[in-house]
Structure formats: structure tokens, C-alpha cells
Amino acid sequence: MAKPAKKLVIITEKILLKKVAQIIEESGATGYTVMETGGKGSRNVRSSGQPNVSDTTANIKFEVLTPDRIMAEKIADQVAVQFFLDYAGIIYICDAEVLYAHSFCGPEGC
């Protein structure tokens, strides 16, 4: 029924929105979800509602579903190598099962 997939989560600085999106698209993933977030990490509290006059402190969270681990790792490696020396960010991966989707339904799933 449900099709197994990997959920890749990238939390990083909002300023990287377009660049990370481009990497994801080039990797062949069919889509992604982006959220604005805040929180605390090794680079201190970032964007938790304080008014600010520039966008430098806001965080974003990408969620990408990929059919396999290889594609997810490819995205993660590229993002980490290009940005994580200089920008705040964390990437993790989870198992997921896709129940309903247009592009994810293979021969055996949904």
C-alpha cells in the first residue's frame, strides 16, 4: 500500500532559500516543502519572533521526500559542503511512507 521513501530535513538560514532549492531541484527530487522556523542551536537562538529589519536571522526548514537514500545523501552532501562551513544548519534523514501523492506512486504503492 504505502510506498517507502526517505524524508530529508534541512534546517538552515533563510538567506540560503533559493540556493538550497536549486540543489534539490537539480538532484532530481520532484518537490519539497519549505517552512519558516526559529529555534536554538550551536549558533544561538535564531529568529523567534523578534522584529528584525533584515532577513539575516530567520531560519527555514526544507522537507524533501526522496525515493531512495542515495538521492537524499547527494542533496545533503552538496548542501553541507557548499554552505555549512559558514552558515548555520543541520540535516537529518528519516524513514517515511508515502500514502497519497501524485508523483510518488510507483507500481506497488498508493
Added chain:
Amino acid sequence: MDFLSLFLMDFVKQLQSPTLSFLIGGMVVAALGSQLQIPEAIVKIIVFMLLTKIGLTGGIAIRNSNLTEMILPAAFSGLVGILIVFIARFTLAKLPRVKTVDALATGGLFGAVSGSTMAAALTLLEERNIPYEAWAGALYPFMDIPALVTAIVVANLYLNSKKSSELAYSSMQESFSNKPVMAGDYSAQQSYPSSRQEYLSLKQGSANHRVKIWPIVQESLQGPALSAMMLGLALGLFANPESVYKGFYEPAFRGLLSILMLVMGMEAWSRVGELRKVAQWYVVYSVVAPFVHGLIAFGLGMVAHYATGFSLGGVVVLAVIAASSSDISGPPTLRAGIPSANPSAYIGASTAIGTPIAIGFCIPFFLGLAQAISGG
């Protein structure tokens, strides 16, 4: 003495002016830990409205003025923008515990222009009935862009030269240690990097990229502040926006400016903590630099004043935009252009100290200076 008393009187008056009192109010509110929040979307709209208004004013004025007068002040603006970065390169960067890239980014930010500081100066000039060229606000991009471009280019040149010297050193070391290489090992050595560590080391070696200037210019032009101002300029120049200008942008200007000042005050306070983590020299720099930059621009403005009749009000505007440090469009551009610079250092220096100093001290200082010159 005359000048000093003028300045002090001005300063007290300025403290009570809406601009500065809201700024201080914002700092106090933030310091008391108040939960007061101004939504980010409103701040964005305010920035848009202020800069559109400045653009409209300039555009409408340019229609009936002689643009050749603008050439000299615009050239001076660019010169000051570039000069400020080099001042930072040869003063701030030489100080102990200050990294060169951080210093360059700070210089770029202080060379770049703050739209809100400029708006505050224009408001004050109007209150005092000091005439200035309406296109003076249009000097903004002529200083903003050269400063950011210079900072990013110089920083990347510096990083590249540092990297290549390191690389030369490490490859020399390697050639000593790796001498006996078998021909068969070759294919294994050239394989695709599999671990994250290998990826990282790969990046360090090959990242000696050349800096392209045009994307930086493009990015600063596409920034929210500059595009709003350019739009206003174009609309003022080619359309007839007088009715909305008089009915909407002009009356709302000061009220919105006061809200923006409140936000800047809150932001300044929240950044002080960050600044404490970096070297104390940033504090010294961000107190002294606005005056030094402003004085250089004031001197050049006076040259234009005697050469082409640039008004004293215009000289003040030029000095204030040189003294101001960007807080809206500059930081993201620098963050993208010099990623390895520490944003706590340059944004902290600019927002926590540079902007309050520029608004609170530099504007009355240069106004007083101009009044003393015109009076004497």
C-alpha cells in the same frame, strides 16, 4: 565655541525629536524585556514606503532640475563608499583579535547606506527649513553599491591569496610524503569522494573561485530597499504620482519613520549581546567610524559646494549617508558575498552601535557644522 553650543543645543533638541526618542524608547523597551512586537511584515512595508517616498521626491525633482549638478556629488559618494572599505582594511583589520574578513565586511556595511538614517536626516532638514537638493536622496545607490562591491571583492581577493599560499604549502608537504606512488594506485585515488570528510577537503582545495562583480551589483539593486527607491524614482520621473504622493506617502512618512525607529532601537539592544562576544575593537570602530566617514564626505561635499553650488543641506545629506551603516539591504548581501565573515561582528557593530550613533550624534553634528559654516 559657537559651534559647540550649537551642537549641544541641537543634540538636546534631537533627543526630543520623534526620530531619536522612538529609537531610545525602543532600546529601553527591549532592555526591560518587554514582549512588545512589531510584525516583520509591517517593518517591510514601512521600509518600502519610506524609500518609495524618497524615490518619488527625487524623481519629481529631477524632472525639473539640471542633472549635471549631480555628477560631482555622485562621484564623491562612490569615492567615499570605496574609501571607507579601505579605511577599515588598514585600521580595523590591523587591530588585535580582529579577523581581516570580518573587518572588511564591517567596512562594507559602514560604507553602505541606511535608508532609515537618511530618512531621519531628510526629515530633520525639512523641519529646520534647510534647503537641499531633492535628488540628494538619490545619492544612496552611488555610495551603497561601490562600498558593498569593494568589500566583497577585496575580501575574496584576500581569502583567495591566503588560500593559495596555504595550498602551495600543503602541496609541497604532500609531494615530500607521497613520493613513491604506484601507477596502479592511480584509479583508486581519483575515485568519487564517499565520506563527508572527503567532500569537505575537496571543497577547500577547489574553491579558489574568481569574484564576479556584476552579480553583487545586481543583488544590491534587487534588494528591497534599493528596488523600492528605484521604483519611486522611475515613477516620479516618468509618471504623475503627485496625488498619491501628497495624499498618502508624504503624510504617512514621519509616523512610519517613528515606528521603524522603534524597531531599530529594539533590534539594536538585542544585538548588543552578540557584539559582546566579538573583539571590543568593534565598539571603538563603530563609535569613531561614523564621524570619520561623515567628515570625509562633508569635506568632499564642501568641495562640491564651492565648485558647483551643491547646497549645504545636500552636503549634510552626503555626510549623513557616509556616516550611516546599512541595516536593511546590506547584511544579506554581505552574508552571501563573504560567507566566512562573522555576522555577529559586522551586523552587531552596525545595528547595535553604528546606526544609533549615526542617527543620534552624527545627524545633529553635521547639521550644526553646516549651520555654523553658513552662519559664519
